[in-house]
Amino acid sequence: MRLKLFWQFGLAFLGLLLAVLLAVDIFAARTLRRDYLRDAFDQLAALGKVAQARPPQLDDPTALRSWVAWLAQGGARITVISADGRVLADSAHDPEAMENHAGRPEIRQALASGEGRSVRHSDTLDRDLVYLALRQQPAGGQAVVLRLALPLKRIDEALAEIRWRLAGASLVILLVAGTIALGVSRAFSARVRRLEAFSRRVADGDFRPLPLERRGDELTALTRSLNETAARLDQTIRTLTDERNRSAAILRSMVEGVAVISAEERILFCNEAFARILGLQAGKSEGRRLVEVTRQAELLGVVKQVLAGREGVRSWLVMGTVRPRSFAVTAAPIAAAGANAGTEATAGAVLVLHDISELRRLERVRRDFVANVSHEFKTPLTAIQGFAETLLAGALEDQENRPRFLEIISEHARRLGRLTDDLLKLAQIEAEQMELDFRAVSVAELIEGCVETTRLRAEQKQLTLAAECPDGLPAVGGDRARLAEVLQNLLDNAVQYTPAGGRVTLRARAAEREVIITVSDTGIGIPQADQERIFERFYRVDAARSREVGGTGLGLSIAKHIVEAHGGRIWVESTVGQGSDFHFSIPAMSPSSEVFRA
Ligand code: ADP
Numbered sequence: 001m002r003l004k005l006f007w008q009f010g011l012a013f014l015g016l017l018l019a020v021l022l023a024v025d026i027f028a029a030r031t032l033r034r035d036y037l038r039d040a041f042d043q044l045a046a047l048g049k050v051a052q053a054r055p056p057q058l059d060d061p062t063a064l065r066s067w068v069a070w071l072a073q074g075g076a077r078i079t080v081i082s083a084d085g086r087v088l089a090d091s092a093h094d095p096e097a098m099e100n101h102a103g104r105p106e107i108r109q110a111l112a113s114g115e116g117r118s119v120r121h122s123d124t125l126d127r128d129l130v131y132l133a134l135r136q137q138p139a140g141g142q143a144v145v146l147r148l149a150l151p152l153k154r155i156d157e158a159l160a161e162i163r164w165r166l167a168g169a170s171l172v173i174l175l176v177a178g179t180i181a182l183g184v185s186r187a188f189s190a191r192v193r194r195l196e197a198f199s200r201r202v203a204d205g206d207f208r209p210l211p212l213e214r215r216g217d218e219l220t221a222l223t224r225s226l227n228e229t230a231a232r233l234d235q236t237i238r239t240l241t242d243e244r245n246r247s248a249a250i251l252r253s254m255v256e257g258v259a260v261i262s263a264e265e266r267i268l269f270c271n272e273a274f275a276r277i278l279g280l281q282a283g284k285s286e287g288r289r290l291v292e293v294t295r296q297a298e299l300l301g302v303v304k305q306v307l308a309g310r311e312g313v314r315s316w317l318v319m320g321t322v323r324p325r326s327f328a329v330t331a332a333p334i335a336a337a338g339a340n341a342g343t344e345a346t347a348g349a350v351l352v353l354h355d356i357s358e359l360r361r362l363e364r365v366r367r368d369f370v371a372n373v374s375h376e377f378k379t380p381l382t383a384i385q386g387f388a389e390t391l392l393a394g395a396l397e398d399q400e401n402r403p404r405f406l407e408i409i410s411e412h413a414r415r416l417g418r419l420t421d422d423l424l425k426l427a428q429i430e431a432e433q434m435e436l437d438f439r440a441v442s443v444a445e446l447i448e449g450c451v452e453t454t455r456l457r458a459e460q461k462q463l464t465l466a467a468e469c470p471d472g473l474p475a476v477g478g479d480r481a482r483l484a485e486v487l488q489n490l491l492d493n494a495v496q497y498t499p500a501g502g503r504v505t506l507r508a509r510a511a512e513r514e515v516i517i518t519v520s521d522t523g524i525g526i527p528q529a530d531q532e533r534i535f536e537r538f539y540r541v542d543a544a545r546s547r548e549v550g551g552t553g554l555g556l557s558i559a560k561h562i563v564e565a566h567g568g569r570i571w572v573e574s575t576v577g578q579g580s581d582f583h584f585s586i587p588a589m590s591p592s593s594e595v596f597r598a
Contacts, residue, residue, distance in 0.1 A: 009185040013177060021170050028162050036155045037119060037130060044132035044148040047074045051134075051146055056080065056089075058138055064089045077129070077149040081107055083142050093124050101147075106133040110145045119152065128152035191219050198226060207234035257327075257353035260334070261303050263346060265290045277319060277327065277353050299329060299351070306331045306349040316356065325357040365537075372538040376419055376552065380412035415550060422554040426537065429561040434482075436565060440475040440589045441483055443508045443515050450487045451506060457495055458504060467506040476515050476586040478566045483586065486559040486570075490519040490582045493556070496549055498523030498579070514568065514585045525576040534572065535560040559584070 051071055057063035064080060071078045072091035080088040085102025087095040101107050109116025110133035122129045129149040137143045191213070198210045209227040213220050251258055257274030259267055267285050275282040278294050285293055291300060298317040305313045315329045329351065336347040387405045395401055428434050451467050458465040476483070487506075494504045502522040509516055526534060526541055533539045538553040540546040546553060556570075563570045563584045574580035 009181050009188075010178070013181050014174070017170065017174060017177070021166060024166060025163065028166075029159050032158055032162070033155055036152075036158070040130040040150045041117065041132055043074075044076055044130065044150060047071065047076055047148050048132060048134045048146065050074065051078075051148075052136070055136060055138065056146075058088070058141060058144060061089070071148075075150070077125075077151075079147040079149070081133075081145045081147060083111060083144065088144065090124075098124055104131075104133075106131040106147065107145050109133065110135045110147075111143070116145075122149070125151075128156075188219075195219070195223060195226065198223075198230075202226075202230045202233065205237075207231065207237075255355065257351075259351045259353075260348055261290055261307075261351060262348045263307060263336075265300075265303060265307070267293070268348065274351070274353060277325075277355075302329050302331045303349050303351065306333050307346055309333070309346060325355060326360050328354045328356045330354070369537060372553075373423065376538065377416065379547070380415045380419075383412045384409050384416075418550070419552050419554075422552045422558060425558055426554060426561070429558065429565065434562075434565060436479040436482060438477055438479060441478050441480045441586075442475050443473050443517065444469045446480070446483055446487060447506050447508060447517070449484060450491050453488060454491045454495060454504075457492075461495060461498070462500040463495060463498055464503040465505075466503070469506070469508045470510075473508055473510055473515055474588040476566075477589045478586055482562045483566070486562050486584060487517065487519070489555040489559050490584075494519050494521035494523065494580070494582070496551070497521065502579075510588065511585065514587050516583055516585045518581055518583045520579065520581045522579040525578055525580055526572065526574040527576050531572050531574060535570065 054067075056067040058080075068078045068080060068089040068091045076091075078089075078091040079101075080090075081101045082088055085100040085107065087098040087101055089095055090098060104118070105120070106116035106118040109118070114135045116131070116133040118131045118133075120128065120131070129151055131147055131149045133145050133147040135143055136146050194210070201208075207230045209230060210223050212223055212227075251271040254271060255273055257271065257277045259270035259274045262268050266287060266289050268287075270280070270285055272282050274280075275285060278296075280293055290303060294300070296317055296319070298315055302313050302315050311333065313329075313331045316326060317329060318324050318326050331352070332350050333346040334348045334350060387409050391402065391405055395405060425434075447467050447469050451465060455465055491504065491506070498504060498521040504522075505518075505520045507518045507520070509518075530539075530541045534541065535556045537557045539557075540551065540553045543553070560570050563586070567587050568585040570582070570584040572580060572582050
């Protein structure tokens, strides 16, 4: 590019210089010739006057020849020609050898008007001459023409000299101006190259501005405007990148699966949640057809409807067979860019998959709960109602059965009371209204208290009750009464579900940052399938038996809530026919703090 610019500048300059030189040459030649001719004619005219003042002797050839020689001393060539064109005398040539001159223009002019001028080539002398011809009329004789001539050579010499000087000056000008032009064009093309490199740098994403030159010309203005453009581009790209990062972060952190589907039903974008839900490889599904990655007819149907122009289609689908999960599907069309309102062109669809499995489960739990509660209340209420009506119908008089009936009514009323107590407790816990009085609780004391309460019942059932609590156990942080409730519940269950002659053991051990308390029995055990569910509300392995012994099916559920409210865990290990081990852990009291958790 540098070369191109240089040549462009150089040729333009050279062309200009040549044009100027040519003009100067033509002008100088013309002026010089004009001036020279005027001078030459003036000179010849002066000489002519001298000749006319002393006219020649025409009839004496010798006298005429010497007169011509005398006049030629004035520097001009002198010729005397008769009216019929014959050369009578010539200062530069032998008149005998000269041809007839009647046809020469200056001669004809002079014969016609007295004076003739011409500038032409002389055949006789073979050179260019300036001629002045004057008619001379001697008294009583034939008219002759006196012709004076000066060579043009001097003009040519002067012109040649001027041309040489001009050429010399031009060479100097060419050298000086060429050097200057080279320097200017070099500097110019360097500046242009700098701008070119800058624009390439901007295209590559480097937006640092170019330092401004002190010159205030167009290139500086261009630099300034390029700098502004780069700064604006930088700002726009930053804003766009920020926005994109923000959207990407939002989409990434969303638990909902989001996907953008093209009008050709290809996945243009999907977030990780979407890929996870459909079991796709994250980041590798873009560009694939939806029908290739999923067989979900429901999902495909929804997309088709939206692409056909339907607004906000909703549906739901179930994914997975082993652990089925339910999803609500919402799909909305993306208006095609440039589509006018009213036209139905859709550029694609946005799909949102929302996991509603938990919602569904909670709905089911709530439904089951209501059914369970009604069921639990129904038995005692039916019994109370039945026996009360029997009493009213006359059994009140029946001295023998009356106490038994009343006893039954009272027993069922107590059961109702226990049920409502447990339900209230559960409701409180679940509403997170349970107030825990956190303190340091000694595990040994906790175990001792519960063992004391249970000892009598264990003895009645002929069970061996033992407690193994090592010394130096750390205190746990928690609500003493609530923790006692948990332990008591586990102990009661152990006694309850262990046949006579069995053994119930309480153990406590310190683990990392927590204390684990275990209640083991040698009782009936819990089938594997039920082990996970016994902590659910109202779940009982043998509902009839539990009810018979006054159980509500809520004990373990309440225990689980209390333990979790303390930041611990509860779990069971059990073998049917051999016994069960119920464990629960409570975080140990941190030695540095008085109150573990507020
Ligand atoms: P319940 O009032 O029926 O005892 P829980 O919530 O305390 O209610 O217990 C739920 C169910 O777990 C019981 O009905 C019983 O089937 C089973 N279960 C609890 N503890 C034991 C145990 N130690 N041995 C065998 N089964 C148990």
